[in-house]
Amino acid sequence: MTRRFVSVWLSRWPTDQWRRRNRQDGPAGPLALTLAGQGGIRLHAVDGLAEADGLRAGLLLADARALAPSLTAMPADPAGDRAALVRLALWAQRYTPQTATDGPDGLILDIAGAAHLHGGEAGLLADLGARLDRAGFTHRLGLGDSPAAAWGWARHRPSVSDPVLPEGRGAWPLLLPLPMPALRLDGEQVADLARVGLVRVGDVHRQPRAPLTARYGPGIGRRLDRMLGLSAEPVAPQAPAPVWQVRRSFLEPIATREAIEAAVLALLRDLARRLEQAGRGVRRLKLTCFRTDATVQDLSIGAARPARDPAALLKLFRERFDTIEPGFGIEMMELTAVSTDLFTAEQAGLAVGGGGALALLSLLDRLVNRLGEERVGRPLPRDTHRPEAATDLAGEMEAGLADPAFLPAGGGSQGPVAPSGMRFPDPVPASTPVAMGDDGDRPWPKAQPRRPPPARPRTWRVEGPRPLLLLHPPERVEVAEPAEMLWRGRCWRLDWLEGPERIRPDWWRARLGPTRDYYRAQLADGRRLWLFRTADDRGHWYLHGLCA
Structure with missing residues (x-):
């Protein structure tokens, strides 16, 4: 099967993303995003109106305002743009699971074996382009046998040409006339090649490889081979395709809670059938909602034990449905079992207390x-x-x-x-043998005794009684004679005071903090308190706990 790749070039990605992020059409005049650079603030990205006025990325903002006084300059957010591009790559998995970001303003999609699901290559490109148009992205698409060919064709093909390249060597007559930047070379290499008259991809292709490599290095020849499909180019997908995953698309976007619950229940039933056949249950589930505005929302739940009952899992999702914002509607849902485990069936009705265990x-x-x-x-x-x-x-x-x-x-x-x-x-007795079958009389192997693994008992060992409630931090009190305590602005009478119980710092650690002397006290109304004072400062008392 021939591998085919789609390259998506978002030619106005930073400015288009800024308009989407601010939920508005933006200013009527030219728009530019700025970043601090050498010599002052420089333009990071410009829209079509700014480019028509002669503005380019890298220009000083002061010079740009002199050329276009009506320019609107806003600070750029490169980190936010990268994160948004990753989310867009995940959204593009509706077409193929093999999607990845391609540079700061592009995506690459490996559509081998997936194009027929969307009406062929032309139908896939038409659907992808229409959705990007509705989302407000300025883009160009290219489809070829290699990522390099699709990248160069999307960015440098003539505007009236077909975005789909022919297969095999039939694409060479279209790729060789492209300008030299289509090989994805940097500006310095393009300028060096232009000084000797090499301005088209075909000019490099006609040159003997050995002199070209000796003068400019192997990079140019390697990029040419990748574009023409003579060498492979690895593409790492944004995320590995999950094993346990079901998805469902809707003829009309859904937005109501009832419709969302019905769709999630249908997905849970589909996933449960697959898990039942494999004898597994889910420990963690992730629900991904693809909205009509090309954004993605994730919702995750977890289970203490492997489960696959759709009704029970839907109850867990109901706890989180309030966080879903459908916007203008959800057009597709995807349910992924992030973590699974072997499923063990249980019958709790015949066991005393079994129903309580499942309820817990x-x-x-x-x-x-x-x-x-x-x-x-x-x-x-x-x-x-x-x-x-x-x-x-x-x-x-x-x-x-x-x-x-x-x-x-x-x-x-x-x-x-x-x-x-x-x-x-409960510990297992050391004398309990392991069952070995009917031939246990054989001299070897012998049934070995099962010994409990050595482990420290997980219990609290304290010298005196402890209160039910500890105050954090302990509250300062004043204890005065005769048997009175000032706490929270009120005077309380103490019936009796018992102690002390000395608690020292941990001797096996650094001795941080003073030694404390704890006392149990009872108020006149019957309430009991836990008080302490430090051994090195007997004038200060603290209330640390309330007893039953």
């Missing part, structure tokens, strides 16, 4: 997708004496909440219970 997983999934993965987790102990740093919040995936060992037990021995109410896995 469903709750965790909803909380993670609504609040964010970094805000949902369970506490894990840390090796420190400081009460405020004694725990870390581990994420859902990091903490292993999806592991059945951390789900509520259905019966029997509960085993050690973590502070979050989830049980730890």
Whole structure:
């Protein structure tokens, strides 16, 4: 199969992108984008009206205003333009998954095996050009056997010529008359070749290769071979084509929530059928919405365990549908399973407590997708004496909440219970043999005993009771005689004060902070507090926690 490439040249990319970014038609007069350069502020890009007035990129802004007093100059954003070009390359994957950015103002599309899906090469170019026109981009297209040929044809072909080049050597009569910049040479090389009369691609093609390489180096010959299809040119796609992906285009753009939900449910059903055949479930899904204004919106969800139930996954998407902005409508949706895993079927109805385990997983999934993965987790102990740093919040995936060992037990021995109410896995007895089948009497191999892996017990070991709520940071209080405490502008009476419990800095780390003496106190109304004062400054008291 012959490989064919489409080159998209956005000839007014920075200025067109500026107009789109500001959601307006722009000024009526000439427009230029500026950047700080040598000698002052210089023009970075100009539109058609500015170019008609004699303005070019690189001109000083002061000189440009002298030539065109009505010029509107706005600061350029090269980083934003590059990011927008990447998004446009991802949008172009509606035609082929092999798309990439090509320089600061172009795209390259490998359409091998994809043109027939859009009515052939001419139909694909017509659809692509029409969509870019509606989006407000000034562009030119070129199609050839190699990326270099498509690049040169899109930028330097005659305006009345067909953008589609013939296949094979039939394109040479059209490529050889192109000017020398069509080989993608820099200005200095073009000027050196022009001084010896080489101004067309055909002029270089007629020269003996050895003298040309000896004088100008191998770069010119290499670029000529790439344009004529005599050597290959690698093209790295913007992103690898995902394995688990389904997409759906719409005859009319959709914008209502009901239509979006129906489309997502249909995509989930299509993906579930494919996953079921492979025996897999999804752990992370990404929904991509292609809007009519050539912009792309992404929406991602995650699951604690492999899942493929369309109704359950749709519930997770519903938590995020409010973030979708359809604009003038969504014309295509793409659903990608970013992460998958082997799917294990479960029957929870016959197991005591099994329904509660599945309900907990469903709750965790909803909380993670609504609040964010970094805000949902369970506490894990840390090796420190400081009460405020004694725990870390581990994420859902990091903490292993999806592991059945951390789900509520259905019966029997509960085993050690973590502070979050989830049980730890029971240790396996060292004498339990591994099943080896009916021929276990053979002298070798013998069944080896299964020993639990060495691991530190994940429990909190503290010397005294701890409060339910810690204040961060601790609040300054005044403790006066007889048994009175001033806190938040009020005077509280202390019934009793018990302590101290001394907590020192971690001896295995740098000794940061003073030693603290903690006391348990009870107010006259029955509330209990956790107070401390530093060992080196006994005049200052702090309230650190509230007890039950």
